[in-house]
Amino acid sequence: MKLKSLIRHETFLALMLVTALIVLAFQSDRFFTVSNLLNQGRLMTEVGLIAIAMTFVIATGGIDLSVGSILGLVAILTGVFWNNIGLPLPFAAIAAIFVGTMAGFGNGIIITRFGVPPLIATLATLALYRGLAEGISQARSVRGYPDWFYVLGQRDVLGVPTQLWILMAVAVIASVILAYTTWGRTVYAIGSNEVASRFSGLSVEKTKLALYTLSGFAASVAAVIFVSRVSTTRSDMGSGIELDAITAVVLGGTSIYGGRGTVLGTVIGLCLIQALKNGLSLAGVKGDGTIMLIGAVLILAILASNIFERSGTRN
Template identity: 40%
Template sequence: MTHSQTKSTHPEPGPWGRLQAASIERLHIRLESLLVLLILCVAMTSLSPYFLSVSNMMNILLATSTIGVLAIAATYVLSSGGLDLSLGSVMGLSGVVGAAFAVNLGMPTPVAVVATLAAGTLAGFVNGMIITRAFVPAFIVTLGMLGIARGMALVISDGRVIYGLPKAMVYIGQGRPLGIPMPVIIFLAAAFLMHLILAYTKFGRHTLAIGDSENAARTAGINVRRHRLVLYMLSGGLAGLAGLLYSTRINSGDPTAGISYELTAITAAIIGGTNLFGGRGSILGTMIGALIMGVLQNGLNLLAVQSYYQQMAIGSVLILAVFIDQWQLRKESRV
């Protein structure tokens, strides 16, 4: 059979086929994740009569907004082949810094908000510089930052919760324009923007290319070190945003906020289709993963399950998600 005959037997997809393929690749939403979310909602509804109440749905969305922002940060770092274990601690530090600026120093709300985001971005910058310049593994660097950021939050707050944020700042976490909680609006806006960047821009393509093969990306002319630095700064900035949403929602800067949140965020990202070892990521999938984690935690709270059992459940879900992801990759490689 000649080459031309082969081409006629397997024709090239038309413009619509290519568009469909590109859309599926960009969205990369696991149908399994949607099914799990549906099953989980049905199960929680049957176990608790309060699950489907309007107030409980709002609680789930509010909790998901914080975890969701952290999960977006985890998606970017993981899809590039990196790892950020400091997300929860940087979130706590950022919230304390913002509260200290607003309450202890009496700074205006815009200054306190900028300080909150800047604290997270600075922590990400330190992570990125050590990883890219000193060539220390990301696991070690971000694990170290986990302790450093938590310690700094305790030092700044003197180990106490900083109460009494300005009303304008509290509105960020407690306002409800058109009846929709402000943190949910901010989360959806951030997710939409981050999805566009990852799916449709050169920055997003370079992020996935680095995660797929760092050497090939470097050969293709991508400045891998600079790109990784920006990714960790972005991760820290998003952790700062999560800290802002959390602190303004509870009207205080809590130095213990965000403990183990990095585990939940990473789990949500992997459930949503992000590859733990890089090369694949989906913000829309991560949103579904964050909803799964939010529903799971909320349901366990309604069922009065102790917090340590909840941590066991989250850890088990993480292991299961990675197992399923790797099983699917091996299955695809054999096809």
């Protein structure tokens, strides 16, 4: 029964995506072209990486609001390590990613060791990590990166944007892990019933710690890609990206209460949001109108899925 309703939501979402693509293709000649769609994939990558990690976190019944701040912190640190401290750029990026991953690990420790609810823990670190980014940067941006660095964010490999390869690889690996490994099942088990999972001998704390660390890592990698794409670092980078990611995850059918959700759903959710954003702006709708529509789509999608699910589970 559960599987059935899952399939339902994703089918429904995929239909919505196809409808949106068809309608948008008729609105503008420039929408349904290979180069435009690939470019949208480029713009989708940072949110995408974060949203995939967030799918796991939300599937355990948790949430990570600090990802946008971790992104900002890692972006700033990449610039500072390279420009002010003088590390070679690859090492600077790796060091910054390491710090960002540790920031995620810190979230995990606060949540698992101290028992702070994830929403509060990451709300606090959202302020803390963004604050660190602002304090370290002192509102100065770092520019002028070497040319090879832009391969990551602005160039193509085999005709496809570099970062889109990364996103696709991560999506495939993550969906296999979540759907087919014991560890993935553990994630669902924790989200369905944490107490029962603990009594069943699952390592609840270790799994959660790993997930928040991974979430930090995903945000850190997204940060380096972001810097490479826009050629600069600023401390306000990625602010609000947590809400975009959560929207994609929830739209993708992951239950905010945990226990349910797939990476595929999240990816379809992401594509739908990006298609709407881009297609509508090409069709002449202003960005603000698009934001409104995404909000409405989010509510309607969950409403529709609730109605289907209830009619499906009644008997």
